[in-house]
Amino acid sequence: MEFNLSKEQALVQKMVREFTENEVKPIAAETDRTCEYPRENIEKLFRYGVMGMCVPKEYGGAGADDLSAAIAVEELSKVCASTGDIVATHNGLCCDPILRNGTEAQKQKYLRMLTEGRKVGAFALTEPNAGSDASKGTTTAVLEGDHYVLNGSKVFITNGYVADVTVVFAMTDPSKGTRGISAFIVESSFPGYSVGKHEEKMGLHGSPTAELVFTDCIVPKENLLGKEGQGFKIAMQTLDGGRIGIAAQGLGIAEGAVEEAINYTKNRVQFGKPISLFQNTQFTFADMKVAIEAGRLLTYQAATLKTAGKPFTTEAAMAKLFTSENAMKITTKALQMFGGYGYTKDYPMERMMRDAKITEIYEGTSEVQRIVIASHMGLK
Numbered sequence: 001m002e003f004n005l006s007k008e009q010a011l012v013q014k015m016v017r018e019f020t021e022n023e024v025k026p027i028a029a030e031t032d033r034t035c036e037y038p039r040e041n042i043e044k045l046f047r048y049g050v051m052g053m054c055v056p057k058e059y060g061g062a063g064a065d066d067l068s069a070a071i072a073v074e075e076l077s078k079v080c081a082s083t084g085d086i087v088a089t090h091n092g093l094c095c096d097p098i099l100r101n102g103t104e105a106q107k108q109k110y111l112r113m114l115t116e117g118r119k120v121g122a123f124a125l126t127e128p129n130a131g132s133d134a135s136k137g138t139t140t141a142v143l144e145g146d147h148y149v150l151n152g153s154k155v156f157i158t159n160g161y162v163a164d165v166t167v168v169f170a171m172t173d174p175s176k177g178t179r180g181i182s183a184f185i186v187e188s189s190f191p192g193y194s195v196g197k198h199e200e201k202m203g204l205h206g207s208p209t210a211e212l213v214f215t216d217c218i219v220p221k222e223n224l225l226g227k228e229g230q231g232f233k234i235a236m237q238t239l240d241g242g243r244i245g246i247a248a249q250g251l252g253i254a255e256g257a258v259e260e261a262i263n264y265t266k267n268r269v270q271f272g273k274p275i276s277l278f279q280n281t282q283f284t285f286a287d288m289k290v291a292i293e294a295g296r297l298l299t300y301q302a303a304t305l306k307t308a309g310k311p312f313t314t315e316a317a318m319a320k321l322f323t324s325e326n327a328m329k330i331t332t333k334a335l336q337m338f339g340g341y342g343y344t345k346d347y348p349m350e351r352m353m354r355d356a357k358i359t360e361i362y363e364g365t366s367e368v369q370r371i372v373i374a375s376h377m378g379l380k
C-alpha cells in the first residue's frame with residue numbers, strides 16, 4: 001500500500017505540525033507539571049477544524065478522512081500526548097459513533113455541537129468491574145415513558161470532567177448478554193449526571209480522566225444511539241476506529257522521542273566526541289527508525305481501509321499493538337541515551353516515557369489487541 005499524502009492530508013500535516021511547534025510545545029512541560037487541561041489550545045483546535053475534523057461539512061465539520069485525523073494526532077503527540085489524546089477521543093470515540101449510527105436529527109444536533117458548538121465529547125464504556133471484559137458492565141437503562149433512566153458508573157473516562165456530550169453504554173436487557181447493551185448520547189447537563197473521581201495518573205497529565213456517575217439520570221428516548229441491543233457492536237466498531245487514533249498517538253510519541261534524542265546525542269560530548277557518533281547509538285537509532293516506519297505503515301493502512309469502507313478491525317489492532325509497544329520501547333531507549341539528564345524534568349524524556357505507557361493499556365490493552373488479531377486468524 002502506498003502513502004503519498006493527498007494535498008489535503010499534506011495540508012493537515014503542515015498545519016498541525018506548525019500549531020504543535022508554536023502553541024503546544026511551549027506549554028507541554030507545564031501542562032504535565034500542573035495537570036491542567038490545555039483549554040486554550042483545544043479551543044484553537046476547534047477553530048482550526050481539528051476537533052471533529054472527520055465530521056462532514058453538512059454537520060459542521062471539516063469533512064476530512066481518517067488518515068488526516070490520524071496524522072493530526074500523530075503530530076500533536078510528538079510533543080504532547082495529552083493533547084493528542086483529547087483530540088483522538090473527541091474525534092474517534094464521540095463524533096465517529098454518532099456519525100455512523102445517529103439519526104439525521106441526532107447528527108444535526110450533536111455533530112454540530114461537537115464542531116461549531118465547541119462542545120467536547122467522550123465515550124463511556126469501562127466500569128470498575130468491566131475493563132477488558134467490556135460486556136460485563138452493570139450500568140442499566142430503563143425506559144420509562146419518553147425517557148430512559150440510567151443508573152451506574154463509568155471509570156477512566158478520557159475528557160471525563162470537561163465533556164459536554166458522552167456516548168454511554170448501558171444494559172437495557174440483561175437477559176440478552178452483549179445483545180442487551182444499548183448506546184446513548186448523554187449531555188452533562190442531564191439530570192442525574194455527575195462527575196466522580198478525577199484520576200491522578202502516572203502520565204498524560206493534561207488529559208482529563210474521570211469517573212462518570214449516573215443516578216436516575218434522565219436521558220430522552222430520542223437519545224438512544226442506534227437500536228436497543230446494538231450498543232456492544234457500536235462500542236466494538238467505535239473502538240476499532242479509536243485504536244487507529246491510539247496507534248497514531250504511539251507513533252507520534254516515538255517520533256518525538258527520537259527527534260529529542262537525535263538533538264541531544266549530537267550535542268552531548270563524552271569520550272571526546274558527540275555520542276551520536278558511537279556505533280551503539282547509531283544502531284539503536286536505526287532500529288528505532290525501522291520500528292517507526294513499520295508502525296506508520298500499519299497505522300496509515302488501517303486509516304485508509306477505514307475511509308475506504310473496508311474491514312479494518314485486525315489492521316487497527318495490529319497498528320495499536322505495534323506502535324504502543326514501540327512507543328514504550330523507544331522512549332525507554334531514548335531516555336537511556338540522555339543518561340542521568342533523561343531521568344530529570346529538565347528534558348521531556350521522562351514525560352514521554354510516562355505518557356507512552358498508557359498507549360499499551362487504554363482502548364484495549366496489548367493483550368486485548370492480541371485477542372482481536374488471533375480471533376481473525378481462523379484458529380477455531
Ligand code: CAA
Nearest residue numbers: 123125132134135157158178233236237313362363364368
Ligand atoms: N465490530 C463489530 N462487532 C463486533 C466486533 C467488532 N470489532 N467485535 C465483536 N463484535 C460483536 C461480535 O460479532 C458479537 O456479536 P453477535 O452477538 O452478533 O455474535 C458480539 O460483538 C460479542 O463479541 P465477542 O463474543 O467477541 O465479545 P467478547 O465479550 O468476547 O469481547 C473483546 C471481545 C475483544 C475482548 C472486547 O470485550 C474488547 O474489545 N475489550 C476491550 C474493551 C476496550 O477496549 N475498552 C477500552 C474502553 S475506551 C478507553 O479505554 C478510553 C477512554 O477514554 C474511554
